[in-house]
Structure formats: structure tokens, C-alpha cells
Amino acid sequence: xxxxxxxxxxxxxxxxxxxRSSLTSLGVFMGVAAVTATLQVRTISSGIIQKKMxxxxxxxxxxxxxxxxxxxxxxxxxxxxxxxxxxxxxxxHAISGxxxxxxxxEILAGENKAETDGVxxxxxxxxxxxxxxxxxxxxxxxxxxxxxxxAVIDQFLAQSLFPNTSPLQQSVxxxxxxxxxxxxxxxxxxSQSQPKGLILIPFPVYSAITGAVKFxxxxxxxxxxxxxxxxxxxxxxxxxQRFASNSFDSWSNIDDVQEQQQLLNMVSLSLLAVxxxxxxxxxxxxxxxxxxxxxxxTPEIGLRRAIGATKLDIMxxxxxxxxxxxxxxxxxxxxxxxxxxxxxADKFKLPYEFDRNTAILALxxxxxxxVGASFFPALRAxxxxxxxALRNN
Numbered sequence: 286x287x288x289x290x291x292x293x294x295x296x297x298x299x300x301x302x303x304x305r306s307s308l309t310s311l312g313v314f315m316g317v318a319a320v321t322a323t324l325q326v327r328t329i330s331s332g333i334i335q336k337k338m339x340x341x342x343x344x345x346x347x348x349x350x351x352x353x354x355x356x357x358x359x360x361x362x363x364x365x366x367x368x369x370x371x372x373x374x375x376x377x378h379a380i381s382g383x384x385x386x387x388x389x390x391e392i393l394a395g396e397n398k399a400e401t402d403g404v405x406x407x408x409x410x411x412x413x414x415x416x417x418x419x420x421x422x423x424x425x426x427x428x429x430x431x432x433x434x435x436a437v438i439d440q441f442l443a444q445s446l447f448p449n450t451s452p453l454q455q456s457v458x459x460x461x462x463x464x465x466x467x468x469x470x471x472x473x474x475x476s477q478s479q480p481k482g483l484i485l486i487p488f489p490v491y492s493a494i495t496g497a498v499k500f501x502x503x504x505x506x507x508x509x510x511x512x513x514x515x516x517x518x519x520x521x522x523x524x525x526q527r528f529a530s531n532s533f534d535s536w537s538n539i540d541d542v543q544e545q546q547q548l549l550n551m552v553s554l555s556l557l558a559v560x561x562x563x564x565x566x567x568x569x570x571x572x573x574x575x576x577x578x579x580x581x582x583t584p585e586i587g588l589r590r591a592i593g594a595t596k597l598d599i600m601x602x603x604x605x606x607x608x609x610x611x612x613x614x615x616x617x618x619x620x621x622x623x624x625x626x627x628x629x630a631d632k633f634k635l636p637y638e639f640d641r642n643t644a645i646l647a648l649x650x651x652x653x654x655x656v657g658a659s660f661f662p663a664l665r666a667x668x669x670x671x672x673x674a675l676r677n678n
Contacts, residue, residue, distance in 0.1 A: 295605040309574045313614030313651055316564030321622040321647040323556040330549045332636035337542055341474040343415025344510050344539045346517035349502040351532040360531035361499040373523055378508045381409035382500030386491055392459040394446035401442050401482035405491035413504045421453045421468035429489045436464035441472040442482035513537055568654035571607050575662035586666055587674025596667035603663035611655030615648045
């Protein structure tokens with residue numbers, strides 16, 4: 286038989302028992318819908334997590350001295366200790382120290398004012414934090430060497446203090462001192478808190494004002510996010526050796542996001558297992574319908590074999606019927622789930638884009654189940670003896 290004749294015969298066979306074909310497609314529809322919905326949930330959840338990651342500073346491990354009632358804040362971290370870590374450790378992208386100068390301090394610029402945080406930083410702050418410089422420049426070695434009273438502010442603070450003008454080379458007053466703004470960086474979440482404004486000053490300037498030479502914490506940004514915990518443990522071990530009488534703790538700025546990621550993976554696997562079961566149930570339905578169809582059409586099979594149809598023709602027809610049913614049910618499921626997802630994502634402002642790979646995977650799984658479920662019944666039909674099949678009429 287020609288492929289066109291085979292397709293026509295398959296179509297007429299499905300149309301002749303429309304109710305049975307529709308019910309079989311419904312089974313496939315439910316299975317593919319479950320698979321597609323699970324994959325869409327995973328895609329949206331991954332998008333939400335990725336969005337949270339982009340709103341925060343780059344993944345980094347923060348190392349700080351352990352606070353105890355006896356010793357208070359513990360070891361005094363100095364620039365030499367940070368340089369020691371850079372020399373001894375591998376796999377890091379950037380390492381820098383910082384100290385919080387003030388929190389929720391009022392900062393003035395002309396008639397405008399805002400409450401912000403102030404941090405004294407090293408030159409490596411930008412590559413460690415992953416923040417982007419938006420305007421102007423960052424601190425230079427000359428700023429540090431000459432103790433220049435300069436500052437870099439984030440975009441949030443720039444919009445609050447200088448809504449109608451460029452903040453560059455403008456003066457800001459904070460804690461009784463004046464600083465010249467030389468740059469603007471993007472606003473980021475340092476952890477789970479929302480951006481509320483940030484002003485950075487050179488650490489040497491802070492040291493000259495206060496006489497303090499220690500850092501509160503060391504931030505380590507890894508080359509690979511998978512090395513985050515390992516670098517934290519390595520840094521603590523090195524510092525514990527360097528400060529024999531003190532200990533250190535560590536904390537990652539993406540701990541909560543990683544926990545959500547792990548929970549998402551567990552839930553996704555569970556839902557995917559349920560979806561796979563639903564799809565297999567649809568396959569069982571296809572197998573049952575194929576067997577019933579073969580029993581009903583045994584005389585037809587015998588007649589076709591008698592007039593020249595080959596075993597491959599018979600087998601191909603039943604497999605094609607299963608493929609048609611799977612395609613119809615799978616396509617409707619993908620379209621329906623996509624439509625519902627678009628509505629839900631639009632209503633709740635969720636990050637969603639149609640993923641072609643998800644649709645291909647879901648439809649391929651439907652076709653795979655359909656062909657697999659119909660293969661053995663189709664093989665059995667092709668092996669029927671034409672004479673015996675005709676006698677069953």
C-alpha cells in the first residue's frame with residue numbers, strides 16, 4: 286500500500302468509531318497535560334529563583350569572627366589576613382573585606398535627605414559583590430593612598446538625593462563629614478532585605494577617621510557557584526590556623542535561595558513521577574483499545590491480507606492509529622496547558638515564556654507511549670493467518 290492510502294485508511298478507521306477514538310485521546314490528553322503542567326511549573330519556579338538571584342549581589346561566602354561573651358567580636362581581621370587568603374586559596378573569583386560604618390544614618394544632599402547604610406570597602410568590592418558601575422568611576426589606588434574623602438552611592442540613593450540632576454561630583458553630608466560622589470553603582474539586595482540605599486567610602490578614609498584597622502567580614506566570590514561551601518570551609522580553616530585562639534563562622538548570601546532550589550527539585554521530581562504514571566495509564570488505554578480494535582476487525586485484517594496487504598501494512602496501520610490518537614491528545618494538552626499558564630502568569634506577574642523544548646519533550650513522550658503501547662497488539666495483528674481471520678467473519 287502507498288503511504289497516502291495507508292493514511293486514508295487510518296483516518297477512516299478512527300472516524301468509524303469516533304467515541305472510542307475520542308476517549309483514547311482523552312487518556313493521552315490527561316497524561317500529557319500532567320507532564321506539561323509539571324514542566325511548566327518547574328520552568329516558572331526556576332525563573333522566579335533566577336530573578337531572585339539577579340536581584341541580589343553575586344553569590345558569595347561571608348566569613349566573620351565568632352562572637353563570644355568572653356572575647357566579644359573575636360579576632361581582628363586585617364588587610365594582611367585577606368591577602369593571605371588570596372595567596373593560599375584557589376577557585377575564587379574575588380575576595381574583599383568590608384566594615385559597616387553606619388546603618389540607617391541620615392545623609393544630606395542640598396535640601397534632600399535619606400536614611401542609608403554606609404560601608405567602608407576595599408578596591409575589590411565591585412568584582413566581589415557583582416554590582417555594575419552605572420555612572421562615573423569606582424575608587425582607585427590613588428584615592429586610597431591619598432585618603433580622598435570620596436564616595437560611591439547606589440542607584441536607589443542617587444534617585445533619592447539627586448532626582449533631577451547628575452550625582453557625580455556632588456557633595457553629600459553624613460555623620461558630620463562631607464564626601465564627593467564619584468560614581469553610582471546598581472542597587473542590589475545584600476541578602477533577603479530590599480535595597481534601601483548604600484554609600485561606600487574607601488577603607489583607608491574610615492581607618493583615618495576612627496583609627497580602626499580591622500574588617501568586620503571577608504566576602505569570597507567563587508568562580509563556580511558549586512564551590513561556594515567548599516571555599517567557605519577552606520577560608521575558615523586557614524583563618525583558624527592563623528588565629529589559633531579564635532574561631533570563625535561563615536554565611537552565604539544565597540542560602541535561602543539554594544534551599545528553595547532544592548525543595549523545587551524534590552517537588553518537581555515527585556510531580557513528574559505522578560505525571561509519568563498518568564501518561565502510562567493513557568498508554569494502557571491505547572493498548573486496550575488496540576487489542577479490542579484488532580478483535581473486532583479480524584475479518585477485515587484477513588480480507589486485506591488475502592488481497593495482497595503485507596504484514597508490515599497491517600502493523601503500520603494500527604501503529605499509525607495510535608500515533609494519530611497520541612498526536613491529537615498531546616497537541617490539545619500542550620495548547621490547553623500553555624493557554625492556562627499564560628493566563629495565570631499574566632495575573633500573578635510570573636516569569637513565563639513558551640518553551641519549545643518542553644513541548645517537544647511532552648509530545649515525544651506521548652508518541653513514545655502511543656507507539657510502545659500499540660506495538661505488540663499491532664505485531665499480533667500482522668501475524669494473523671488470513672484464512673483463519675476470514676473464517677471468524
